[in-house]
Amino acid sequence: MVPIRAIDEDTFAVVDISGGRQEVIETLEMSRTTFTLYEGGIFIHQGLPYLVKEFDVNDKFALVERVNVDWTTSQRDYTDVDPVLIERVRALKFVDIPIYYGNIVKTSVVFGFFKVDKRGKILDTVEVNNPPVKYKSKGVWIDLPTDLVNLLKNHELNLAGAIHAVEHGVMNILPRYISVGNYDEIGCECKAPEKEFAHRQTQRRRPARLLLFDTKGGKQGNGLSSRIFACAELILQETLKIVEECTCPYGCPLCCAGMQCTENSLVLSKDGCRVILRYLLHDPTPLDGIPRGPEGNLPDIDIETVVPVQNVGMSS
Structure with missing residues (x-):
């Protein structure tokens, strides 16, 4: 020892x-x-x-x-972030959809790595059996209703990419409303292209949920997700405004691409992000002006990676 x-x-x-x-x-x-x-x-x-x-x-x-x-390694991993206990809940101001705050668990697993030379060439692929690393903290989340999920699917927009874009869009504008020391003090479950763009059905399907969590402060968090919970409507409105006004076609760091995204914002649907935000802000025509997918920055998707949400328990 x-x-x-x-x-x-x-x-x-x-x-x-x-x-x-x-x-x-x-x-x-x-x-x-x-x-x-x-x-x-x-x-x-x-x-x-x-x-x-x-x-x-x-x-x-x-x-x-x-x-x-003369080589380094690049990990192959996945991270799941799941709520485990609801401490607070309220309805969003514009729609009868709940927003939650409570305990979350982040589970990260490294299942392999690449050996990479100085030119970035992959020399070898190695599988490992590392134990999961679990981190308990506080988070804020919104479960997407079934009709919103179906709206995105029927319009052939990438659901995982849309969720990912909303989360990073919110994170990008947070410093305007909340004192954030560093961008890495709040996090989300970044969507990995290795899974989302696969042609074989994955066993690791994730819930249709927007979720942000405190990355600092341990089990009690750092207070950021609690403040997001308190003023979520204002943050969602500003996020939509920024995304709608940005002239980029598929999402950029000025709107909904994550500057700290662990997956380089490769799984991103700007149009899907617009639909989700409009819906949560009670826009009666969330698809207005939104072209039918698939998005030009994403491949055709023939597997399901996002599924309906399971209920989370309330604290006593």
Whole structure:
């Protein structure tokens, strides 16, 4: 057992074991571990490569060893963010649709990685069996009603891309209404092209839900999602205004593409985003001026990746 000082519940220690050493060289917030710490991967510390020998989720440390290699690694992973307990609920001002605030759990799993050379060429694909990393926090969410889901599907718009675009659109305008220290203090479940653009039906189908969550502050969150819950209508109105006025065809960082998106905003439907926002703001003609899909920036989709929402329990 590596002796490690007491570590915050949401912080992992990176321990250098090169040459028999046992030195903590860095601590990482849990939100960063998925992208940097996985067994067999290369961890970069002060510009130098270290091989991750062990990643212990329970005791929150990773053992790394200094290596001299001319390649790095890029993780293959998925992240699910699910509400587990409703603390507050109210109806949106313009439509009889509930908005919720409460406890969420973010579950991240690295299932493999690419070995990549300096030119970005993939040298090898490696599968791993890493344990899931779970992060508990607070979040705010809206379950999309069935008729809205059907409206998007019947217009052949990408549902996953539409949800993704709304979430990033909201995140982009938050600093106008809420004091946000960094863009990474609020997060969403980014849609992965590897799953969304697949031609084989996935077992990991996700609920038709808009959800944002606090990425800092541990179980109690940092207060951002609570403030979104309080003024959601104003935020949704401003998001729609920005998206409608932006002249880009498919979504950009000025409207609904995520500047911090872990999947590079590849699964994005600007038109679907407009439909969802119009519907939530009680526009009687949400499809007005919206061309029928599929969207020009997305491939034809022949699998279902988004399904109706399951109920979440209320706190007592």
